Amino acid sequence: xxxxxxxxxxxTHYRAVKNYLYALCKNRADAEDLxxxxxxxxxxxxxxxxxxxxxxTMLCTIGRNLWLNRQRKEKRLRPLSEQPLDLxxxxxxxxxxxxxxxxxxxxxxxxxxxxxxxxxxxxxxGELNFKKIATLFGKSESWAKMTYYRAKxxxxxxxxxx
Numbered sequence: 398x399x400x401x402x403x404x405x406x407x408x409t410h411y412r413a414v415k416n417y418l419y420a421l422c423k424n425r426a427d428a429e430d431l432x433x434x435x436x437x438x439x440x441x442x443x444x445x446x447x448x449x450x451x452x453x454t455m456l457c458t459i460g461r462n463l464w465l466n467r468q469r470k471e472k473r474l475r476p477l478s479e480q481p482l483d484l485x486x487x488x489x490x491x492x493x494x495x496x497x498x499x500x501x502x503x504x505x506x507x508x509x510x511x512x513x514x515x516x517x518x519x520x521x522x523g524e525l526n527f528k529k530i531a532t533l534f535g536k537s538e539s540w541a542k543m544t545y546y547r548a549k550x551x552x553x554x555x556x557x558x559x
Contacts, residue, residue, distance in 0.1 A: 403436075403440055406436075406452055407436060409452075410452060410453050410456055411432060411436070413453060413525075413529070414432050414435060414436075414453070414456045414457055414460055415428050415429060415432040416428075416523050416524060416525070417457050417460065417461075417519065417523050417525060417533070418431045418432055418435075418457075418460045418461075418464060419522075419523065420518050420519055420521075420522040420523025420524075420525070421460075421461065421464050421518065421523075422464055422467075423522070427464075427467075431460050431463050431464055431467075432460060434460075434463055435456050435457075435459040435460035435463060436456065438459050438463070439452075439455060439456055439459055450535065451532060453529075453532065453533075454532055454533055454535070457533050458533075501556060502552065502556065505551070505552040505555035505556055506518070506548075506552055508555065509548055509551055509552070512534060512544055513544055513547060513548035513551065514548065516530055516534075516541060516544040516545050516548060517545055517548040517549065517552070519533070520541075520545050527541040527542045527545065528541075530545075
C-alpha cells in the first residue's frame, strides 16, 4: 500500500475505528493508542490478509483483538463508565442513588453473553448505527437491531428482578 492510499484509508476510517475502540475501553487515550496500533498492524499485515471484509471491519477487528490482549495482560476490566463524582446541583444522597443505579445497570450489562453485550455497548457507548454494527459482525442490519433489543430486554429484566 502506498502512502497516498494509506492516508486515504486513515482519513476515511480513523474516527469510526477510534469511536468503536472508545466504546470498548472507555478511555480516550487508550482508544487513540489502540487505533494507531490497529492501523499500523493493518498496513504491515496487508499482504497476508484475505480480502473477505471491508477495511473498516478489519481495522475494528484488529483493534478489538489488541484491546482484548491488553485486558488479558492487565487481568482486570475497566469500569464501563467514568461518572463524575461531584455534580454541583445534587446532594450526596442523590449522587449515591444515581451511582448505585448506574452500577446495577453495568452489572446487568456485564452478565450479558456476547454478542449481546458487545452490540449493546457499540450502539450505546460507541454510538454506532445498526448498519455499521452489522457490518462489523458480518451479519444483517436486522440481526444487529434484534440483538440490541434482546440485550436491552435482558438488562431491564435483570434490573426488575432486583
